[in-house]
Amino acid sequence: MTASTVSLGAVLSQGDPGEEHPVLYLSRKLLPRETRYSTVEKEALAIKWALEKLRYYLLGQEFDLETDHRALTWIHSMKDHNSHLTRWYLDAYLKTFLTSAEQHFMLGLPVTYYVFTDLPDKVPNITLASQRNMKVIQVEKYNRWQDISMMRMKMISDAIESEIRHSFPYVFCFDVDQEFKGRFGSEALGDSVALLHAHYYKLPKHRFTYDRNPKSKAFMEDGDSYYHAAIFGGLWQNVKHLVDYCYLSIMEDKINDVEAKWHDESHLNKYYWIHKPSRLLSPEYCWDQSIGDKSDILVTRLVWAPKHYNTLRTG
Structure with a gap:
């Protein structure tokens, strides 16, 4: 192009x-x-x-x-949002995520998609099936993607408290830059649901990228698995407990001028080390197609969308 x-x-x-x-x-x-x-x-x-x-x-x-065009790499480090580029980001990822979810995610069950964005008028129109709804929630604009990643924990908690807990027993939280490829149904439900990270599930523990800074609330010397923050879920009570824990830990780190290595994902790993998940999803539920060895992955249910961060990611 x-x-x-x-x-x-x-x-x-x-x-x-x-x-x-x-x-x-x-x-x-x-x-x-x-x-x-x-x-x-x-x-x-x-x-x-x-x-x-x-x-x-x-x-x-x-x-x-x-x-x-090499100038597109400038977007990776720009300090503020651009309305054209943000809309195209939503077009590139959100439309694919939602249309593929309509084909594979919790089919036959009532589902409401909660979309968090600082530009609600840029969300693409999607035709949804019966008993499927979408609610767009306008959130504060942050200059850094790291802050968006971390502060989403409070956004999720607020949405659960104000609305979700009155309507649904289960909540799943997804990064939007993913695409459903196969059934993602009731077999994934559980009291507390975590996902094994596709890049770490085969590695020895000493290679897990936990936060090793003792000053951070996310600090871990050891753990059992490395979990991916792209997907987590469960009963709304347990999801709220998780996101509240992560948010409070993030804010305490901010007070102490500390930022965890992998932001909210570092705090999520600390939480699951203390509070073990009741259901563990294999990497087939969030697979990176750039990984060469997939000999033990027989089905891919959700895949990472191509990450054109040099052209789409802000901050």
Whole structure:
């Protein structure tokens, strides 16, 4: 994908690396308002536009996305949100997450998706099945993604206290940059549900990336497993206990000018070390397709979406 001062362009190719053959060429002129976008925004727009135009070729396929514009890496370190880029982030991840959830997540059961965002008007419209609803909750805007990651614990706690506990017995919390690929149903329910991290479940304990700073509330000398904060859940009472514990620990660290190694995930691992989960999900429930050895993963139920952080992540 590429962009100029007046147009967008893209090429769909197939074949082995270094031997690709073009299948389709695309181009269009920029709209008058789009010509006023910054260079970075134009390049990001080219990616969004090309993926939308080629979606029927790409659906269900693994593919590489290439752009020739190095300036896009600037987004990785920018200090504030950009409304165009944030909307495209939601388009890229949230739409895929929700549409795939409608095909695989807790089918036949009533489900409400709670979407936390500082830009509620940018959330894409999704057609939901019967007994499926979505509620968008506007939250405070944070400049750093690390703060978003940590402060989501308070957001979840507040939502459980104000609404969820009156309507549902179970709560599951997901990172949105994931895609459902297979059944994720009632077999995953439990009083307290944790997920084994795909990158650590085979490693010896001394390689687990616990927080080793004794000044942090997340400090751990030892543990049993390394858990992934991309998914956790259970009965609402237990989820609230978990997120309250993590939030209070995070705030105490802030008072002491400490930040845990992996932010909320470090505190979550400390919690599960003290309060053992009643149900443990295998990495098939959140698999990273870049991992070469998947000999013991027979089914992938949820996969990490391609992390184009150099083009989409803010902070």
